Amino acid sequence: MASMRYLAIGNSICPATVEVSDKSGCVLDGFSFRSSNFTGKRNVRDLRVMSVATHRLPEIDVAPPSSREKQSDHGNWNHVAWTSVRQERWEGELAVEGEIPLWLSGTYLRNGPGLWHIGDYNFRHLFDGYATLVKLYFENGRLIAGHRQIESEAYKAAKKNKKLCFREFSEVPKPDNFLSYVGELANLFSGASLTDNANTGVVKLGDGRVVCLTETQKGSIVIDPDTLDTLGKFEYSDTLGGLIHSAHPIVTDTEFLTLLPDLVIPGYLVVRMEPGTNERKVIGRVDCRGGPAAGWVHSFPVTEHYVIVPEMPLRYCARNLLKAEPTPLYKFQWHPDSKAFMHVVCKASGKIVTSVEVPLYVTFHFINAYEEEDEDGRVTAIIADCCEHNADAAILEKLRLQNLRSFNGEDVLPDARVGRFIIPFDGSSHGKLETALDPNEHGRGMDMCSINPKYLGKKYRYAYACGAHRPCNFPNILTKLDLFGKKAKNWYEEGAVPSEPFFVPRPGATEEDDGVVISMISQKNGEGYALLLDGSSFKEIARAKFPYGLPYGLHGCWVPKK
Ligand SMILES: CC(=O)/C=C/C=C(C)/C=C/C1=C(C)CCCC1(C)C
Ligand SMILES: CC(/C=C/C=O)=C\C=C\C=O
Numbered sequence: 001m002a003s004m005r006y007l008a009i010g011n012s013i014c015p016a017t018v019e020v021s022d023k024s025g026c027v028l029d030g031f032s033f034r035s036s037n038f039t040g041k042r043n044v045r046d047l048r049v050m051s052v053a054t055h056r057l058p059e060i061d062v063a064p065p066s067s068r069e070k071q072s073d074h075g076n077w078n079h080v081a082w083t084s085v086r087q088e089r090w091e092g093e094l095a096v097e098g099e100i101p102l103w104l105s106g107t108y109l110r111n112g113p114g115l116w117h118i119g120d121y122n123f124r125h126l127f128d129g130y131a132t133l134v135k136l137y138f139e140n141g142r143l144i145a146g147h148r149q150i151e152s153e154a155y156k157a158a159k160k161n162k163k164l165c166f167r168e169f170s171e172v173p174k175p176d177n178f179l180s181y182v183g184e185l186a187n188l189f190s191g192a193s194l195t196d197n198a199n200t201g202v203v204k205l206g207d208g209r210v211v212c213l214t215e216t217q218k219g220s221i222v223i224d225p226d227t228l229d230t231l232g233k234f235e236y237s238d239t240l241g242g243l244i245h246s247a248h249p250i251v252t253d254t255e256f257l258t259l260l261p262d263l264v265i266p267g268y269l270v271v272r273m274e275p276g277t278n279e280r281k282v283i284g285r286v287d288c289r290g291g292p293a294a295g296w297v298h299s300f301p302v303t304e305h306y307v308i309v310p311e312m313p314l315r316y317c318a319r320n321l322l323k324a325e326p327t328p329l330y331k332f333q334w335h336p337d338s339k340a341f342m343h344v345v346c347k348a349s350g351k352i353v354t355s356v357e358v359p360l361y362v363t364f365h366f367i368n369a370y371e372e373e374d375e376d377g378r379v380t381a382i383i384a385d386c387c388e389h390n391a392d393a394a395i396l397e398k399l400r401l402q403n404l405r406s407f408n409g410e411d412v413l414p415d416a417r418v419g420r421f422i423i424p425f426d427g428s429s430h431g432k433l434e435t436a437l438d439p440n441e442h443g444r445g446m447d448m449c450s451i452n453p454k455y456l457g458k459k460y461r462y463a464y465a466c467g468a469h470r471p472c473n474f475p476n477i478l479t480k481l482d483l484f485g486k487k488a489k490n491w492y493e494e495g496a497v498p499s500e501p502f503f504v505p506r507p508g509a510t511e512e513d514d515g516v517v518i519s520m521i522s523q524k525n526g527e528g529y530a531l532l533l534d535g536s537s538f539k540e541i542a543r544a545k546f547p548y549g550l551p552y553g554l555h556g557c558w559v560p561k562k
C-alpha cells in the first residue's frame with residue numbers, strides 16, 4: 001500500500017516524498033518537526049523539501065525489538081550505536097537547541113556501516129555493515145538531516161536474495177549465494193567476490209563529485225550530497241588494476257592522492273588523480289622492506305612536498321583473503337619479525353627520499369604530518385602523527401559486534417595514544433616513535449581524528465579525536481588535543497557513543513581552532529543527536545535530536561553550499 005505524509009513548511013503544506021511499499025507499517029511514527037519558527041526566506045529547493053519515508057526496510061528486516069532494545073544496568077546491551085538503522089531512508093528538519101552559527105552553510109556527510117544483518121543473520125564485525133550515509137544540511141541556523149542506505153551491488157544483492165552475496169570485511173558468502181548472484185563466470189576466490197559496500201568514508205573531489213569509499217577499489221560509489229541518491233560506480237579509467245586501495249585518500253581541491261598496495265610483489269603504488277578525471281597516474285612505487293606482504297594501509301599522511309608510505313607489521317594476507325572462515329586478524333597477519341618502516345616519497349619526482357625502520361606500531365588513522373626545517377629552510381625531518389594502538393592488533397577483535405554489544409562495566413578498551421613518528425632526513429637508518437602527549441589527557445583511548453583541513457601537511461597544533469572515559473569498551477568521549485601545550489579538552493556524556501569529531505573552519509578564520517566540531521551521538525536510551533562544539537573552547541554550542549537513534553558511523557566530509 002502506498003503511504004504518504006504531509007509536512008508543514010511555513011504556512012504551506014507540501015507533500016512529502018511518497019514512498020510506495022507493499023508493506024504498510026510506519027516504523028518512524030509520531031515525530032514532531034519544528035516548522036513554526038522558520039524565519040528564513042522560503043525556498044523549497046534550498047531547503048530540500050522535508051520528506052519522510054514511512055515504510056519498513058524493504059526486504060531486509062530488522063532484528064526483533066525485544067532483543068534489540070534490551071539493556072543492561074550499564075545501558076549498553078545492544079546500544080543503539082551497534083543496532084542496525086531501521087529504515088532505508090529518512091529526511092526531515094531537526095529542532096535545534098542552542099545556536100548554529102549562521103556562517104555554517106553546507107552539508108556534513110557521514111558514512112559508516114549502519115546495517116549489520118540480513119533477515120535474522122547477524123554480521124560479525126563493525127566493518128561488515130552495509131553503508132548508511134547520514135547528512136546534516138546547515139543553512140541560516142537551521143538543520144535538515146537525513147540518512148540513506150548506499151545502493152551498492154552488495155547491498156542490493158543481499159536484499160534481493162536475502163543472503164550475503166559478496167565478501168565483506170569478515171563475512172564470506174556461501175559459494176552458492178555468490179554464484180547464483182554473479183553467475184558461473186566469477187569465482188568466489190577471485191576479486192569479483194569482493195564487496196563494493198562503500199561503508200568507510202566519503203570525500204568531495206576537487207571537481208565537486210562526492211564519492212563514498214571503502215578499501216576495495218570497486219567500492220567507490222558516487223552519490224548526490226543533497227538527495228543521498230546513489231548515482232553509480234566511480235570507475236577508474238586507468239589500467240593500474242589491483243583490488244584494494246587505502247580507505248582514506250588525501251583529497252584537496254587540486255588533487256586526489258592514494259596508495260595501491262601490491263599484493264603480489266609486496267609494495268605500494270603512490271598515485272595521483274586530477275579533478276575532472278577518473279584516471280590515476282603513478283607518482284612512484286615503494287617496495288616493502290620486510291615481510292611476505294604489504295602492510296595494511298587504511299590511511300597514510302602527506303606533507304606539503306612528500307607522501308609518507310607506512311609499512312606496518314600488520315600485513316595483508318593473501319591466504320586469509322581467500323579463507324571461508326574468519327581468522328583472528330581477519331584478512332591480516334601480525335608479522336613482528338618483518339619490522340616496521342616509514343617511507344618518504346617526493347610528490348614531484350616520485351623518488352624515495354628516505355626509508356627508515358621504526359618501532360612496531362598499529363594504526364588505522366594518521367592524523368597529519370609536516371616538514372621540520374632548519375634556519376636555512378632545509379627539511380631536516382618529517383613529523384607524522386597517528387592514532388596508535390600500542391603496537392597491538394587486538395583492537396580489531398574489540399570491534400566485533402558481539403564485543404561492542406556486551407559492555408558490562410569492565411574496562412576492556414585497549415590503551416591507545418597519539419603516536420608521533422620522527423623521520424630524519426640525515427640519512428639515518430632509524431626513525432623514532434614517541435608519544436605526543438600524556439595519553440591520560442584523553443583517557444588512553446585514541447582514534448577517529450580530524451584537523452583543520454587548511455593545516456593538512458603543515459605544522460599544526462590542534463587535532464580532534466575520540467578518546468576514553470573509563471571504564472569503557474569503545475572510545476566514548478570527544479577530545480581536542482593541543483599538541484603544543486600537550487593538553488586535551490574533553491567532552492563526555494554518560495552512555496554516549498560519539499562519532500568522529502569533524503572540524504569545519506569558519507570562513508575567514510585566522511586561528512587554527514576557529515570553527516566548529518560536528519559529531520553525531522548515539523545515546524544509551526536509544527536516541528541520538530547531532531552535536532556542535534566550538535572548535536576553540538570545545539564547549540557545546542548546539543544539539544539537534546534525531547527522531548530515531550543513530551547507529552555508529554565512521555568518517556565524514558564537508559560540502560560547502562555553492
Ligand atoms: C570500515 C573500515 O574501516 C574498513 C573496512 C575494510 C574493508 C571493508 C575491507 C575489506 C577487504 C575485503 C572485503 C577483502 C580484501 C581485503 C580487505 C581490503 C581487508
Ligand atoms: C572505530 C575505530 C577504532 C576505535 C578504537 O579505538 C576504527 C575505525 C576504523 C575505520 O575507519
Ligand SMILES: [Fe+2]
Pocket residue numbers: 200247248298364365554555
Ligand atoms: Fe578509517
